[in-house]
Amino acid sequence: MSQKPISNIIAGLILAAVLIIYTTILNFAGLETNQSLSWLTYLILVIGIIYFVFVYGKANNDDKTFGDLFAYGFKVSAVVAIILIVFLILFNLIFPEFREKIYELTRQKLEEQGKLSEDQITSAIDLIRKFFWLGMIGGTAFLTALFGVIGGLIGAAIAKKNPVSFENQV
Numbered sequence: 001m002s003q004k005p006i007s008n009i010i011a012g013l014i015l016a017a018v019l020i021i022y023t024t025i026l027n028f029a030g031l032e033t034n035q036s037l038s039w040l041t042y043l044i045l046v047i048g049i050i051y052f053v054f055v056y057g058k059a060n061n062d063d064k065t066f067g068d069l070f071a072y073g074f075k076v077s078a079v080v081a082i083i084l085i086v087f088l089i090l091f092n093l094i095f096p097e098f099r100e101k102i103y104e105l106t107r108q109k110l111e112e113q114g115k116l117s118e119d120q121i122t123s124a125i126d127l128i129r130k131f132f133w134l135g136m137i138g139g140t141a142f143l144t145a146l147f148g149v150i151g152g153l154i155g156a157a158i159a160k161k162n163p164v165s166f167e168n169q170v
Helices: 008-028 035-059 066-094 096-113 118-130 132-158
Strands: none
Touching: 008 035, 008 066, 035 066, 035 132, 066 096, 066 132, 096 118, 118 132
């Protein structure tokens, strides 16, 4: 007896909740600027999508095609992207000090590189401020979609698929 498949919306909600908890912990622990820990977010996303694609295939008695499994994984990542965008908007509105911290750290890194004058650094920070929301929303959508494709492809490739014979279709 097979189990009922998890809808892509529920899977996306679960995965988004895990990512939100992880991101919140990083922010409040002061580790949001740690590149390795930030990239771990996308590893969690890929592994989560692979897991849910695999579970989806099993729940459907391994009768789904590669395309069906990939589409399921990509839909999960779309749900995650929407939820993460809403979360990041709310988070940055509620805690604007984190946004200011990003500007300060960017300024420090530019100063440490020593390639730009003070006026150029100020202009760069002003540009980042001006396009913060567009960059945050666009970056989140793009990266979640990109890693969603990767997770969906890997999940669809490793999930067992029962071959369809032409005799069974007649």
